[in-house]
Amino acid sequence: MEIGQRVKVYRLRDRVSGAIVQRLGKIGVIAGYKVIDGGVGMVVKFDDNFTTWFFDDEIKAV
Numbered sequence: 454m455e456i457g458q459r460v461k462v463y464r465l466r467d468r469v470s471g472a473i474v475q476r477l478g479k480i481g482v483i484a485g486y487k488v489i490d491g492g493v494g495m496v497v498k499f500d501d502n503f504t505t506w507f508f509d510d511e512i513k514a515v
Contacts, residue, residue: 454495458483460512462497473505480515 454460461480465473481497487506488494494506 454483454509454512454514456483456485459515460495460497461515462507462511463513464511466508466511472503476503476505 459480459482462476462478465477476497476499479499481499483495484498484504485496486493487496489506489508492509494508495512496504496506497512498504
């Protein structure tokens with residue numbers, strides 16, 4: 454996946470805050486990458502300017 458690509462959150466792997474749970478099924482744009490243990494996460498920015506990261510198997514290109 455590339456920066457600027459639109460993605461949809463389709464699953465959550467771990468327990469997360471309510472603010473992130475509300476993003477399930479929402480569409481955002483990849484704003485960057487985050488180095489995490491075991492790989493790279495995708496930083497996703499949503500229309501309301503909320504930004505967080507997801508594992509690559511939690512999002513799909515739209």
